[in-house]
Amino acid sequence: MNTKNKIFIFINNSYIKINARTNIFYELPKNDDFPLGNYVAKYIIFHEKELNNYLNYIDSVEINDFAKKVAGYSTERTIKTVIKLNQYVEVDTILANKLYDLYEDFMVKVFEKLYLNGSINFAWINRIVMEHQLKLSSILGTIDELRIFSNTKKFVEPIPCSEYSVALQLRILDINIERIKEPILDFGCGSKATLVHYLRKLGLEAYGVDRITNNKLYTIQTDWFNYELKPNYWGTIISHLSFSNHFKRTHFKKNGNYIEYARKYMELLNSLKPGGEFYYTPNLPFIEQFLSPKSYKINKYFLNYDVQENREPLDIMSVRIEKLIKATIENEQQIQALSIY
Structure with a gap:
């Protein structure tokens, strides 16, 4: 399996294992773990040699194109996730573009760090994932239908939505x-x-x-x-x-x-x-x-x-x-x- 496919599988798994019912508005206590940050950081550090080899194998144009594809896929998965939480969520083009720009910025930061330095430390990647999540929370916070979820609960129960016989x-x-x-x-x-x-x-x-x-x-x-x-x-x-x-x-x-x-x-x-x-x-x-x-x-x-x-x-x-x-x-x-x- 090539590196590109591995990254898309990782993103998919992050939504299934971590993001599916995690409350994006949850206010994290000081001593609490940040599950998504740890998950992303550990994955990137574990695969940094493979990622670095891949990024040095392709040119800057291909790197940017790949970052855009990852950003597009992540945006699509985020929209699907919030719709599953509340069927009444409406995501217009402006909001979708904000999500896309956020994910593209995140991917470019990670790729540039790997490309230039060859390695990433846990503290750095954990920090930018935290920053990314705060920005994501701010964007999704503009959706009325998501503000019904309390910021005191780590996980949320989706609004029921059935497919009828x-x-x-x-x-x-x-x-x-x-x-x-x-x-x-x-x-x-x-x-x-x-x-x-x-x-x-x-x-x-x-x-x-x-x-x-x-x-x-x-x-x-x-x-x-x-x-x-x-x-x-x-x-x-x-x-x-x-x-x-x-x-x-x-x-x-x-x-x-x-x-x-x-x-x-x-x-x-x-x-x-x-x-x-x-x-x-x-x-x-x-x-x-x-x-x-x-x-x-x-x-x-x-x-x-x-x-x-x-x-x-x-x-x-x-x-x-x-x-x-x-x-x-x-x-x-x-x-x-x-x-x-």
Whole structure:
């Protein structure tokens, strides 16, 4: 195994073994150990001869290119980690670039030290890792959804986020497979894209979009704001406890990004073929009330509960919006009207 691959495996292991549930905002007591610092320092010191030989074998351009690749991979892993901790985390381009710059600066410091001096002492590497973690904490501290974690706890429990069974999704959304229209888009399909692959096995043309996806077949890994939707293209769009769930949450959030969500909501509707349908839960009454009955037919269903469970019904509905054959949409005018809600 070459040195490059070893470094990427090391980074991956650091997230699995150390970072996965470590609270980045934890205020370290004076006599407490710094696990990530020790882990990184020991790895680099143990492999410094191999790293030094590799860095002296390649030129400065290759060193910089490799530092960029490591920074990009580390940024991607950090974003995936914080999203797993809290599904409502939103990472925009500005924040992602700050993370990338931070990791690139760290890698360049380490590579230059090895390249120029040939060796690294434990105290030095431990110090710059500490500095790196403090800067990382500062950047991530700008994300509202991460500030819910107390700085007195060393480890955190992730906010629950489940990938639901196909049967449950179809039942809750009241989707009849026999009449579903193609092509189909699962908007927020989850890392496993279970529904997408189920529909594919039935011979249906289905695709998925999600920020984190483990299987790239028929799925696109991207933020839904960055995914471009073609007008009049999709026969069916499905969003079970994903886009509409986040939209509802940001609607009630003091500094929520509700205008961008409203724009994307209208973009989703505009991307339906005439006669196409958008299935989602929870319902979004604050925006649905503005949709023209001349353009859309809205059907709502209370979620079904087993009567024997004696549960009080939740104030949540599943929704099916059909784009009417004669529907005409002026997107910007719609958005201006919706922005008053």
